[in-house]
Amino acid sequence: MVDKLPPTSKSYWQDSVSLPTYPSLLQDEKFDVCIVGGGITGLTTASLLSQEGFSVCLLEANSVLSGTTSLTTAKVTAQHGLFYADLIDQFGVEQAKKYYQANDNALNFIEKMVQEHEITCQFQHEDAYIYTDSDQEIEKIEKEWEAYEQLGINGELCDSVSLPFSIKKAIKMSDQAHFHPLEYSKAILKLCEKNGVTIYEKTRAINVEYNKHPAVITESGHRITCQYVVQASQYPFYDGLGYYPTRMYASRSYAMIVKADKTIEQGMYVTAGNPVRSIRPIKINDEKLMLLVGESHKTGQSNDTMMKHFKALEQYGKENFSVTNILYRWSAQDYISLDQLPYVGPVTKHQQNVFVATGFKKWGMTNGTNAALLLNDIITEQANDTKELFSPSRSFQITPTLEKFITVNADVAKHLASGKLKWGKNDIDALANHEACVTTIDLKRIGVYKDAEGDLHAVDTTCTHLGCEVNWNNAERSWDCPCHGSRFDYNGNVLQGPAVKPLEKIDWKKTLEK
Numbered sequence: 001m002v003d004k005l006p007p008t009s010k011s012y013w014q015d016s017v018s019l020p021t022y023p024s025l026l027q028d029e030k031f032d033v034c035i036v037g038g039g040i041t042g043l044t045t046a047s048l049l050s051q052e053g054f055s056v057c058l059l060e061a062n063s064v065l066s067g068t069t070s071l072t073t074a075k076v077t078a079q080h081g082l083f084y085a086d087l088i089d090q091f092g093v094e095q096a097k098k099y100y101q102a103n104d105n106a107l108n109f110i111e112k113m114v115q116e117h118e119i120t121c122q123f124q125h126e127d128a129y130i131y132t133d134s135d136q137e138i139e140k141i142e143k144e145w146e147a148y149e150q151l152g153i154n155g156e157l158c159d160s161v162s163l164p165f166s167i168k169k170a171i172k173m174s175d176q177a178h179f180h181p182l183e184y185s186k187a188i189l190k191l192c193e194k195n196g197v198t199i200y201e202k203t204r205a206i207n208v209e210y211n212k213h214p215a216v217i218t219e220s221g222h223r224i225t226c227q228y229v230v231q232a233s234q235y236p237f238y239d240g241l242g243y244y245p246t247r248m249y250a251s252r253s254y255a256m257i258v259k260a261d262k263t264i265e266q267g268m269y270v271t272a273g274n275p276v277r278s279i280r281p282i283k284i285n286d287e288k289l290m291l292l293v294g295e296s297h298k299t300g301q302s303n304d305t306m307m308k309h310f311k312a313l314e315q316y317g318k319e320n321f322s323v324t325n326i327l328y329r330w331s332a333q334d335y336i337s338l339d340q341l342p343y344v345g346p347v348t349k350h351q352q353n354v355f356v357a358t359g360f361k362k363w364g365m366t367n368g369t370n371a372a373l374l375l376n377d378i379i380t381e382q383a384n385d386t387k388e389l390f391s392p393s394r395s396f397q398i399t400p401t402l403e404k405f406i407t408v409n410a411d412v413a414k415h416l417a418s419g420k421l422k423w424g425k426n427d428i429d430a431l432a433n434h435e436a437c438v439t440t441i442d443l444k445r446i447g448v449y450k451d452a453e454g455d456l457h458a459v460d461t462t463c464t465h466l467g468c469e470v471n472w473n474n475a476e477r478s479w480d481c482p483c484h485g486s487r488f489d490y491n492g493n494v495l496q497g498p499a500v501k502p503l504e505k506i507d508w509k510k511t512l513e514k
């Protein structure tokens with residue numbers, strides 16, 4: 001089934017919503033706040049700060065709501081996999097409680113917005129479950145349940161759930177939700193417009209000139225001078241020597257909307273162990289369907305072809321739900337921080353008016369909304385007892401979870417060096433349409449893609465962010481960086497940061513003539 005679909009498809013969310021368009025920035029301007037990034041985080045922050053009376057401008061590199069917010073599973077929940085037992089081990093009960101409450105508040109905020117503004121976005125309450133069908137994971141589930149009890153989380157330890165196969169154990173978090181993320185975010189966008197937020201699309205921010213009044217510099221050379229900069233760009237384009245590349249990595253997952261003989265009647269689910277599978281119900285034109293998500297891996301680092309992940313997900317769907325049809329499929333990424341908590345606050349201790357909001361660990365519906373609420377409190381100087389917990393400058397202890405992270409991120413150096421060494425001469429003539437390969441010419445590693453018409457497109461594969469070597473992603477037809485998750489189209493244009501500059505385009509014909 002997967003083979004019959006085009007390799008890249010829009011998500012259902014993108015396919016079912018029409019969004020307004022906005023002009024590009026063509027001159028220098030001044031605002032109180034410049035927000036970079038038009039996803040749920042940037043838009044929610046813009047709506048809150050404009051509501052407080054700040055003049056706000058929002059810059060978006062592509063189109064608003066074209067980032068991960070348009071590619072999510074859209075569970076709105078404080079249940080973020082098996083997490084709270086680890087959180088208690090790492091930070092203690094009080095801090096773990098704050099994390100839970102911040103995400104629970106975000107869920108309640110979203111629901112309040114839906115009610116107050118009568119947003120039609122399929123917002124629906126649903127219990128959230130983490131389940132296992134393996135004896136080896138029962139202990140972990142029981143430990144997580146103890147954490148729920150310690151934190152006073154409303155839920156239950158269950159022996160059975162409404163899945164069409166048997167399980168060994170599950171934990172329920174009661175009264176969570178799911179929604180249509182773009183219908184919701186579009187309403188927030190309308191609110192921003194109503195509050196006078198100025199929005200520029202096709203306007204990539206590439207730097208911040210740090211000062212008492214910082215200036216955001218765009219790719220076209222224009223500047224927005226302001227009092228506060230908020231980087232809601234999923235990954236901070238301005239690092240300010242906060243060393244974010246050493247503290248975060250990009251993780252990609254695969255999603256599909258399927259029709260199945262055995263659907264789920266209620267609840268949303270995530271597996272306790274690997275491979276992670278996340279499942280939720282979804283209705284399209286009154287038809288009961290399912291959204292299946294899983295197959296995470298570090299961006300640019302899948303050993304085989306990216307298509308194998310869709311095939312594995314399809315196989316899982318067939319075996320467990322008797323999937324008969326795949327209606328949509330897409331893939332997307334999010335960032336994971338050193339200690340698995342988001343970084344929300346000043347980019348460094350010494351730059352208190354330039355903020356970041358990142359590291360949502362694939363739970364950004366609530367974490368991104370919480371980031372907006374927290375940044376609003378920081379900028380308006382209101383009390384918020386999670387400032388320290390989410391501060392990007394927080395200290396941390398080395399725990400087993402953190403050791404695992406360091407192991408995962410340690411391969412960055414390997415990709416910086418060995419990507420450049422693993423050169424091989426490929427036969428470009430043998431490429432089929434839509435295939436790509438890497439070759440070397442004059443000691444330069446060059447990526448070559450053959451398009452639908454058989455024309456070749458070549459780029460220097462050195463990532464313009466920090467110099468790692470990008471790899472071909474045949475599912476998305478993009479060049480993906482294994483170090484920090486930047487992605488480029490076959491012509492080298494930036495699809496996703498942290499890179500802000502395109503890959504160097506190589507004139508293929510000239511190169512061959514040499």
Ligand SMILES: Cc1cc2nc3c(=O)[nH]c(=O)nc-3n(C[C@H](O)[C@H](O)[C@H](O)COP(=O)(O)OP(=O)(O)OC[C@H]3O[C@@H](n4cnc5c(N)ncnc54)[C@H](O)[C@@H]3O)c2cc1C
Nearest residue numbers: 037039040041061067068069072073074075205363364365
């Ligand atoms: C497969 C998958 C499933 C997920 N499922 C869930 C879920 O069920 N529940 C949940 O809570 N979370 C989930 N998440 C996570 C959630 O979708 C994200 O954390 C959230 O959407 C991030 O929102 P954002 O606004 O921070 O980023 P985005 O929506 O990515 O928005 C950032 C925007 O910034 C723009 N931008 C980037 N760089 C620049 C620049 N230099 N200049 C200008 N603009 C720039 C981008 O173009 C983009 O539009 C999932 C994530 C993935 C990958």
